[in-house]
Amino acid sequence: MTAPTVAGAFGALREQLTDAAAAFAGSPDALGAILSGMVEDVDRALGERLEIFPVCHHSPASALAMVRRLRAKQPRVIYLELCEDLQPLLGELRNCRLPVAVQAFASELSGFPADWGPLSVVAPVTEASAEYQAIAYALETPGVELVLVDRSTDHVFQWSPREQPISDAGPTAEGGDVGTAAVTGEESALHGDAVGVEIGDLRPRFAELEAYLLHHGKVRHWSEWWDQYIERPLADADHDTYRQVMVLIGSLFRRLRPTGSDRLDRDEDRERYMWTRMRQHLATSGVDPTDCLYVCGAFHAASRVEQFGLGSTADDFEITPRTGTRWRYGLIPSSHSAIETQFGLAPGSVSIAAATWTKAVSRHGLSPYRLDGQRTSTTQRRRGQAPTAPSHAAGPVSDRLTGFLAAPPDLNGLDEAELRGWCVDIVRLARRNGYLASTADAIAVFETSVLLAGLRNRARPTPYDFADAAVTCIEKDVVPGRRDVRRLCEILLGGDRLGQVGYDALPPLARDVLDRLQPLGLALEKRTVQRALLDLTGQPELARCSDLLWILRHLLPPDAVRPIMGERRLGHRSIQESWDLALGRNQRALIELGYEGVTVEQVLEQRLRRAVRGPDATAAAALAAVEDAIRLLDSPRLVDELGARAVDLLAAERTVDDAPDVLRRVRRLLAHYRATSPTLPAWCEAFVTTGYAHYCTLLPTAIAAEETEVRQVAAMLGFLFSMEGLALSLGCDRSQLELAVAQAHPTAPAKVALLWAGQHQLGLLPLAELRARCAELLGNPLVLPAFPQYLAGFVHALEPVPGLAPFVVETMSNAFARLPDPVLLPWLPTLISTLRDQGPELVPLLVREAGRTFPTALPELDSWVPPWMAPSSPARTVDVAAPQRPVGVLLAAHPEAVDAVAALLGCPGGWQPLPDPPADRSALSALLNGHPETAAAVAALLAV
Template sequence: MSTRQESTSFAALRGQLQEAAAAFAGGPDALEGILLGLVDDVDRAVREPLEIFPVCHHSPASATAMARRLREKQPKVVYLELCEDMAPLLTELRNCRLPVAVQAFAGDVDGFPVEWAPLSVVAPITEASAEYQAIAYALDTPGVELVLVDRSSDHVFQWDSRGERAREAAPEGTAPAEGTDPGAGLHGEAVGVEIGDLRPRFAELEEHLLRHGKVRHWSEWWHQYVEVPLGDGTADHDTYRQVMFLIGSLFRRLAPGDGGRVRVDEDRERYMWTRMREHLSATGADPADCLYVCGAFHAASRVPEFGVDGADTFSISPRTATTWQYGLIPSSNGAIEAQFGLAAGSVSIASTEWAKSLRRTGVRPYRLAGQAGAKKPATKKTAATKSLSGRTGTAVGPPSPSPSPSPSSTGDHLSGFLHRAPVLDGLDEAELLGWSVDIVRAARRGGYLASTADAIAVFETSILLAGMRDRAKPTPYDFQDAAVTCIEKDRVPGRRDVRRLVEIMMGGDRIGQVGYESLPPLARDVHDRLEPLGLKLQQRGVQRALLDMVSRPELEACSDVLWMLRRLMPHGAARPIMGERRLGERSIQESWDLAIGTHQRALIELGYEGVSIEQVLEQRLRRDAYGPRATTATVLAAVEDATLYLRSRRLADELGTHALKVLATERSVDGAPEVLRRVRALLAYYRTSEPVLPAWIESFVKTGYAHYCTLLPTAFRDEDATVGQVAAMLGFLFSMESLALSLGCDRAQLELAVAQSHPEEPSKTALLWAAQVQLGTLSRAELRARCDELLDNPLVVPAYPRYLSGFVQALEPVPGLADVVVEAVSNAFGRLPDAVLLPWLPLLITTLRSGAAELAPLLVREAGRIFPGRLAPLDAWVPPWRAPAAPLPASRAEAAVHVPRGAALLPEYPAACEAVAGLLGCVGEWAPSEAPAPSGAVLLAAHPAACDAVADLLGCDGGWPALRTSASDGAALTARHPHTAKTLEALLSGR
């Protein structure tokens, strides 16, 4: 037999709805089915033996009704719609200042897509919520069991098959974007568990309700048409339940047919009823002694598993292998509004209404014993309350429960509520007048030119707006609109507009705090180690810490902690004002701006990753270094951080060895500038602090030398490789050359790489010329000649700034070319006509700024050294590159006349000759002094290796033959190397 046939409690209401459907639709149709279905849902929920208590998310009316019902019924088991794996955390709420959020966090996923990580689920809890009333009652009342029955955090993502972790419903028109408010980002990207979400999912229905209700957004509609009628104290418990059942059924039946969303909702209901039946079967509890607290949307459920007598057909899937961490994080009114799409200020207004409702109804709320930050409501003692303990907190002993009707025997309270005319709440002029005065005072502090006349205007406009919207009493939303209209003129003079000032005045964005006892071990360890600073780290806001490590050496440990927090936590949590930490440098005094209390959530989430910040930092460094997108620069940065913050030679050597492997696999030069900078810094540090270089960095230099030599020709031709990246490669090769050669590298590899490079871009061409000068294959005179040719060619002049950009970039690998670059720029300004120079000048400036801004100071210093410092000597000044060669001093000229020729000089100074030959690596025996002086040809033949070395130093052409002639064949040797013989003879004779 159907429920409609069984129950006669709502027969009158069904008849009225049938008549209304026939009148509106002209006969039975879908409208009648919907209306009668609403009554069936209400009847089914009311008749359930296990009492269902429907609530709305952060609703003062729900919280008041919950506190009243708990004191009347005194249930022994409370089933709560909350993730079942969060139960152990609820006892820690007493150490916190609400609002806070219960969080489940997973950094490493196993069974979910990797791109989803990290996973985070939060359930925010405020004092003005029915959920908190149920939690406080269950935890502080002996013999009461609290059972969480909603899906686990793991199932939240198991059922999220499409990866839609954001809430599907669009935020209301006035809801702030995430992060616009200081507390709006406290939940980050976490998935919010909607406890008692009650909002139309049918867009047209919501638009219809807002338009006919003469309100701007859903929060205002709910406050006006649900909160006020149910929270004024005139609606009893049964009326409250039936109204909430009706609203939940209406929104459920008019929801769009979104298969994914509907399936998740129904699976949640099956899950919860399955868990409740399991608990009842395991404990033998009487359903009459139980209370099921859930959202009104889920209370009017039609799944087969509904009720204690429902079908046991739902199988709960096992959890994945993902390891979940649990903790409490601070929340705020703004964070709740932003995450759940509520209007800005609605949660703050709800808190204000909650306090007013307690004063008006005299209901004593439940609070956890020792709850931090809890305020006792200023309730007036009446004759009915004088016999009680007088406290507004949790009662010492449970009062004797008053008899309450069984849920199955309750009648139709819904018809009387719907037919009853709304109780008009009279205008509270004192309250509205106080609001008007307070907002003007706040506006004047915010920079507005508000006066008493504005307070009067706000007062009268609030009443006018309420009358236009068919309200006898202005709501906080009416008052907010009136304040914006009367005070905010054309601009906002301060940081906050009037709408925000009203929100603050109504209660503000209250931000919660997690107590020290409820923090994870890592967070408590941080607080303990920073205790010598003498600061209140739990306090929100910025605090200044001064560290003098000379007078107080124990503060060095605090400094280490602060530098690691700066590395791990968001910007602003620990910001150094004075002092720095670099490789090989330690500050003796430091100054910090600390906002650890403001960023408490980030500190708590660090505790999910390890038990100490050193462990977390090491894990993150390894994760960065061994990640799939790690580059050589990334690994070297991890090596530097391991040395700076952890002082771990073991970890630095391990990561440095891994950098070798990453470098060998790279085929691009994108990270060359960063690699060069970090390798230079690490080399300088190890050379000054270690007796020998670590083996990994020697291998890195050797491998990098060969690696960049191989990539150099390709990088010069590659259009994607910038001139700065190629310059960084050359900088690595030239600056590390001496170390690389000492480790066994061959310089010929670099010479071949430069010789095989044929760039087409002007800037890279100039860079190649600079490299050739450094290698000695191109002289400075030839480089100057090429620059002059560029200026003489009118087809090349427009591209000359790009050549200059290449020359400036060449100062990285070849800093000795600074004078040549200054000369090239000066020649351009001196030789080009204004018609060419003026259009060309902006291109030069933008090119240098975009491509070589960091090298410009070196160029400026060189120009300052060359050019005169004052204007007066400028007219007579001659550039150094145009000055004639200085004549040979007379003393040197006279001395050169008496210097004997090379053939006679070498035998006269055999020791000097042998010393030079030894320095050059030559092997040979000098002829006895009594022997006749050999000629130049014979001398050269006797020391062929010395001849080769001197010829190479002097830049002479020709090479020594592979198969050398006999030492006595001087004529053949001189004939083979005429230039070498003449140059050596001229050098030794002083000519």
Template structure:
């Protein structure tokens, strides 16, 4: 559709209308500019200028009155309140997602600002990676849509109809292929973390997105308006002038601005198509309602953004010719509710300047005092003053239908706004208040600074060609006069000004408007006697020993800690572990601060137990689930839900997932969780669950099969291989009792052929545990490594392997202490010093549980007093030195034989227990030959040596 409409006889249908004089002036201006530029002639500029006037004329002539607004604009809200009392429409059509209508009545139970939210966790018809889907529409009292909602809900006989696309259609029309990078936020947008605080990554829906989509146009307006960002330009050149204008002037100016931004928008095909489809959607819904209800269009009011009010689609108007077909919704199940919002969250989501919504709230209150207009507020609205019936009733006579309004644009565009005396008094109050706030925050401000701020604000306004200082001028003046070079406190002057002008008001959803899950949480935590709706941190003390009923509160708090963001429920004292419950607990609670998260939790179920069960199932059966993650879900099910059916089901699924794994990457987590679960079931259940036995048998066979590959695989780390051996050795007794064959493990170790020193040390430790490698031979191998100049530089790598071997073979702790001590004694500094940081960092990152074992063993071996250190001889050196002098030391018994020969009574007792009938024989110089018996039973000799030495 072209910019200028042509009638059936070839003449302009609006030529004789109310804007004929304005058209003539714009045509002359277009010709003048075209002659001066000598470019494309007057046609292009004239088409734009006259098309804007035609858009205004067309919208004002529509029988169904169109009320253009801008999102969170005090001028729009003021004009809306005034027009609703004059016209008193019977039907209000509102540009808001139509599926959000049932939630609007719950606004009575909230304190603004809040946001109406549509939320979906299980998607159908959309890409799975888009989940969860979230759409929010924030509302403040200083917004035209809230005025319309309050009027319609509290006025008998008035119907409120939401006509914008549904939340489902928002994503149906969303062409974010999730491949192109998102556009960067504007320079005046607040930090991203503020958005995540309340609205998260929800898609924002608002009425009246009045911001130039033509970058050059916005840059031109900011430069010539001598402002820093778009919010300041709108406040100065649109908000303030329209705040004192009449209805016709306000309406025509907003239509003109919307038409300007629409005609100068870039040719983004997708965005233009979405905008036009929204307009077709809304006009189609309105015509359907008019046909079904039989309402008179003159008794209706259509509230929409000024950008959409200047629409040029065929479906425009009650007599539109187009037939737009609305696509059906997908099968996605949407949940609806109210979530708390804030000024900062609105500014972040819609790329507004920081503090602009707070300034708008201040301007709204000022306009109400100045004009005496009575705003509409929902009866019982939290956080607002009570109003009399005269303020909300329909006692003023309805305005009679009038003809097309006269031209108000010409006069508005030609006359600058007049200075209001009240602004000077307000500026003086601001100057005094900011100095007082600065003093409280550590600034050395004085009365002279207040005077300087006042005068500088006026000076800046005049330098920027403004009739009066704006809050933004005042903010710049305060920073210039007070802040100086440093910020003594945690808030700078700019932030102090934002707080002084209204601050970041945060809304709250009342108890009655909460979903069932949130109400259930509040009810179950009622015995704590805390104001859980209040923002901030509160301390809860639970003496469960004296008040057993608080155990139920403890269960709720631990589940909230598991499900909610960090900081919602933080335990100060007490713990929840498998098989352990605290009798006294202390908590820091911030449910009011994280109310949005609690509400969105209510979209997933009717109780926190149900939500936790759903999340555990989703984690366990997800495509990225591993045996370790499934075991973690089993542990959480036992910890928070008491185990039972869910734990058994997830445990059986862990067995299925384990059988599909082809690497040992998850072995450390599997080993840690299996040990914990096994200890829990052994102490709390009469018999082990069937899934534990099945998991032990399958895991034993599974890791035996993977062990040779893990030793040879370069991608498998030492910690993973050590954890695999730890599972096999630690679960060996249970696995053998369930029918497993130890030959599997012996064959797996025999088939392992590692290449690196660390894994070789692990293999030696495994062979020592299986009796294939005596401790004496293990010592001799380490001695050979230290004696060879070729292997000496790499000896720390063998030691790292021995340290990791403490996981599967903790009995080697004494040997590891011996090996580390020998390394410290014999390794040269160029080798030892670079290795120490690596050992410390690896122990901290991968073997923190091994360090206490080493420390305890070292404390047992080394002397406890410094004075005894000089005369101390390591036990392994004593044994080495005493070995050759004892009878039978060279006859196969080794150190164990020498020790048994030194204690014949003990040797006789062991021989009797083993059923041996051998006699002591004389060898050499008549000494008793205990080494003969020890040579026959070397393993027994080594074991008895460990008993006697306390190893």
């Protein structure tokens, strides 16, 4: 077959189109060049020695044409437009239930921006697709080789703009208002945020052209336009007509697109890449090109790159090496709605395509190719049916386009039985879902479907017409049921078919998880939620299942493994547990764990290390990783490593943003080690000493900074005061804290109150003076509006100085008693929100102290006097002889306890007799009476 022969076959069509362009536009220049160029593209594609088979992704017409051509030609080599590094996975399709997606995944990047990770590429496969028919034919036919020739997954991201990775899937949603009926949920999110790779992205890349086609085609979205004008006419077309029409459409969309775009350059580079790979394979294998078939998108079949064709003399395309990124490969479950969401198809279009494929296969009596794992008794080749003899030599190309374009629309009559069945079934489904539908609605849907088809120039109603009619006649204005009518139509016409990856195609980690959970006795591959009951006391062997479930709870999405009863915290393990398991529904997440390691323990250890080694790691995150390692992994080595990293991160921090989280976690870890270990680990001691010095250094700056919150300063002081004893025993100097408090000069009222609390804790500010300062604030009209902020600071001071709880209750009571309503009432919501959001753990302290302070019965309220307002004489005397030294007498009578404490403290033993009371107590009494402030302060502390 030569090019001139082909050109001659389409000469009449070229002249006809050129004359039409001249008559329509007045000049054959622009429009004529486009139309004649389209014919030239068809000439070029059909004149190539290597047969090019143009397809459209998830198109039943393409799949039917592929089945017919494979049975007629029986090629020895199939070149398929798919990422070349995905080829080893195709054999695993035998172990899956379609639809599934072939996936490449990378979490550790090399050569790509770090914020791109993790990278994921998926290529969904459905039975009603030409690529699946080609794959099944190649894998099930002996002596046939399947070669993937598209760029690798690494090159997919190499060729993406560096600003952000882009998807090959085209638009994210179709035009019109149909997007509101999209299926939202787990089925539509099975692919996650992966980049989609499809064969045959055949859609206008010129927005005005698509809008024009939809408007004049009287349809709402592209899927409906394609089904009406391309899919159905080509379903019964012969091979030559199919190829010519598909190349013509690909050439039209290729020529009517914006020029100079990055996507245009990437498309042409892909075509150069694929032709280079095919040339290399033909050169090394020595196979005859007439025994080969090149399956690609119709857009690429109309390529005009210099490497196009085996007769091209252009140099091979220079293929850049892959980056150092390590890619993991596997299969993940997919669904019709996931494919529609990712590739911007109309909701239900893939389900309608599947139903169209099943009906067409039955109508034409075809035997599609299926892998062993997907075969059923109804899909086997009919017994006695002889295979079609191979046909390698193609006859001369004849012009089929002219007849196809000039042919009138199909005038097949209405299939009343099919439409009637749809109408009856949709009414039945609607009634089950709460709609008040009846036989009259079924008749209305039937008549409306016919009416809509007539308005849209269709010879017979399509599933889209039927769905629109059902929504109009049944749904009315409201949706009382669980599903809307459009979703019910999708279920009726085929439903959202969900795929599943078989056990043998799972990665080792996923198989290991399923094997280790077998003692639970559940069918975990099912998509239903299953309840697992674990009696860890009666069945100790289930403890390993419990450990695994807690790890999976940490690694998988929340709905995959959800505890109903039981908990796993530091130092505590439940004796009974109850779990809701949905591993079959979250199979994709489990499979992607297998890309990171061989066991879940290895994956968890790697993630904990990454969490503390990342550029945004903090000391609080490192302490959280330590907790997870203690709770979930029995690895002291890992805990020590993570703890040492937490020390380094704390020393390197320059802010105190995470101080509350650090304080809460380190307290919990210290309590755990004190309860379970005789000594603290070295990293824990280093963390306390480092934190003591670190927060002493940052305290003067942080307490004066406006961006530092009160809660963060309170957490710093809480760390310093609560860890002070341990820090001093480990060699820290208390003068560091005293100097830090002395150098602190806050201006915000709440922070001033915090500083006063810290000074009181250090003994620098007696309680009486603190009470006097608060009284002075309440007595100053200029400071009165800011007093609630001081009080908020005192509330936060309960974190570092919990002993101030009686004083805080006293101060808050005085504030409620003395603050005017214009100040008090606006402050109350702020106080409540502060206690709820920032200090929920402080509320019990205030409540307990208030319970001890205020009367417990209503009759006592009338005569109750607050302790801080009880009358006391400033000249109050103290009788030193009254107590009669009962404590000394008790200890002398039972010296064993005191001797044991003295031995622990290293004090010398020995007892001295109690001294007699002084005969003359007048000097002591005169001293106390001369300085009543001291006695009054002690009495106030003792609540005397």
